[in-house]
Structures are given as structure tokens and as C-alpha cells.
Amino acid sequence: MTTIAVLGNGRVGGSLATALTRAGHDVTVAGREPGAAAEAARTARIVINATPGAGSLDRFVALSEELRDTVLVDVSNATVDGPDGLPGHLIYPGSSLAEQLQEALPDTRVVKTLNTMLYSVMTAPATLTQAPDAFLSGDDPQAKQTVRQLLIDLGWREEWITDLGGIQTARATEAAILFVPHVIRSSGFAPFAISIAR
Numbered sequence: 001m002t003t004i005a006v007l008g009n010g011r012v013g014g015s016l017a018t019a020l021t022r023a024g025h026d027v028t029v030a031g032r033e034p035g036a037a038a039e040a041a042r043t044a045r046i047v048i049n050a051t052p053g054a055g056s057l058d059r060f061v062a063l064s065e066e067l068r069d070t071v072l073v074d075v076s077n078a079t080v081d082g083p084d085g086l087p088g089h090l091i092y093p094g095s096s097l098a099e100q101l102q103e104a105l106p107d108t109r110v111v112k113t114l115n116t117m118l119y120s121v122m123t124a125p126a127t128l129t130q131a132p133d134a135f136l137s138g139d140d141p142q143a144k145q146t147v148r149q150l151l152i153d154l155g156w157r158e159e160w161i162t163d164l165g166g167i168q169t170a171r172a173t174e175a176a177i178l179f180v181p182h183v184i185r186s187s188g189f190a191p192f193a194i195s196i197a198r
Contacts, residue, residue, distance in 0.1 A: 001025055002150075005040035007059070008050030012075060012119045016048060016154075019123035023153040041066035046073060046146065049101075053078035054091060057100050067108040071143045073150070074098045074170075075114040075122070077177040086181035090174065098137060098170035109143035111136060112170035113151065115177070117193030123154050125193070132193035136163045137170035162196070 002025050006017045009031040021027045030040035041047050041063050049056055053076035060067065078097035082088030092100055098112035113136050114122045125132050134156050138144045144163060151161055164172070176194050183192060 002046055002146075003044050004028070004046045004048065005030060005037075005044035006048045006050055007037050007040065008048075008052075008076075010050065012122070013048070013050030015119060015123050016050060016075070019154050020150070025153070038063055038066050041070070044070060046071045046150070048073045049076050051076060053097050054080065056097055057104065060101055061104050064105055064107070067105055070108055071140075071146055072101065072105065072108050072110045073114075073147055074101060074110055074112045077115050077174050079177055082181065084181070086184060087177050088181075090178070092171075092174075094171070096168075096171040096174040098174070099167050102139065102167045109138065109140040110167060111138035111140075111143050111147045112167070112173060113137070113147055116173050118180075118189075118191050120191045121193045124191075125154075125156050125160060128191060128193060131157075131160055131195060133195040134161050134193075135169075135173050136161065137165065137167055137173065139167050 004025050004027045006013045006029045009029050017027045017029045028040045030036040047070050056076050078091040079087035080089055098110055102110040113134055134151050136144045148161055
């Protein structure tokens with residue numbers, strides 16, 4: 001059992017918290033209440049960023065002391081929404097939210113994952129008709145191994161998890177969010193994930 005704080009209580013945070021609790025972890029969810037995020041982060045070994053990516057950097061920089069020596073799992077994409085509410089363009093072109101978080105939080109081990117799929121697939125990958133991929137980006141091998149085990153607890157098979165390398169590789173997976181509005185407009189709001197055909 002691992003002590004996990006999920007920051008963000010929307011669809012992403014809620015579904016991750018439910019699935020991780022079901023897997024046997026001690027999970028706390030913090031919304032926007034003053035002090036709730038700090039208290040949750042202070043007592044957790046792993047913190048999951050399930051907040052809207054556009055405001056994530058400021059939120060997490062404010063928690064730098066609470067996040068010291070923790071693993072920060074970043075599942076968000078930093079985008080500016082288009083007129084229909086779907087992702088329009090990247091906030092950090094040529095970089096990524098994960099890289100910005102790691103630079104701002106040097107005492108925290110940031111791992112990017114689960115940001116290349118519709119939120120429902122994060123906790124139910126086997127429901128797709130073909131094997132999806134979950135990608136890992138991060139500079140700390142032990143932190144990535146910890147997150148790999150969390151993914152397995154969420155139903156991801158070992159062979160579906162691909163370690164892309166250092167945190168700078170997150171800029172590739174974050175850019176994949178630009179597929180999402182086009183896929184949704186074409187096929188509707190149905191579960192999907194980006195995967196590599198092998």
C-alpha cells in the first residue's frame with residue numbers, strides 16, 4: 001500500500017482516486033479548498049497532478065516544500081482551449097508542463113504518464129479493442145519504476161508501458177494532445193488512446 005495524494009477532483013482525479021483505492025492504496029483527494037492540497041501533499045509518498053494543465057505550474061510551485069522528496073505523477077497537458085472548449089494549442093511549445101515542473105521543483109521526482117488518452121482509458125485500458133500504450137518520461141529511474149507499478153495496479157500490462165527516457169521526452173507526448181480535438185470531432189467522445197503499432 002502506498003500513500004497517494006490526487007490533486008484535482010474532476011473526472012481525471014476522481015477516476016484515478018477510485019481505481020487506486022480499489023487497488024489497495026491509501027488515497028486522499030484534494031480539490032480547490034484552501035490548504036487542502038498542501039495537507040494532502042505533505043503526507044503523501046506519491047502526488048498525482050490531475051489539475052487543469054494551464055494552471056498546474058503555479059499550483060505546484062506553491063507546494064514546493066510539501067513536494068520535497070516525493071514522486072509527482074503528471075498526467076496533465078498544458079493547453080489553451082479553443083472556442084469549443086477542446087485543446088487549441090500548447091502553452092509550452094518546445095518544452096512541456098512536465099519539464100517546467102521538474103525545473104521548478106528540483107527536489108521532486110517528476111514522471112509524466114497517462115496523458116495520451118481519454119481519461120476513462122487511464123483506469124480501464126483493457127476495454128479498448130486493441131492494446132494501448134502508456135508512456136513514461138522522467139529523469140529518475142526509481143521514480144519511473146514506482147509509477148510503472150502504479151500503472152500495473154490500474155490494469156496496464158507490462159508490455160503496454162513504454163519508458164521513453166528523460167523528462168524532455170514529455171514534450172512529445174504532450175504534443176500528442178493536439179490530436180485529441182480532431183479525433184473527438186471525427187469520432188465523438190469515445191474512449192481512445194494513442195498507441196504505437198508494432
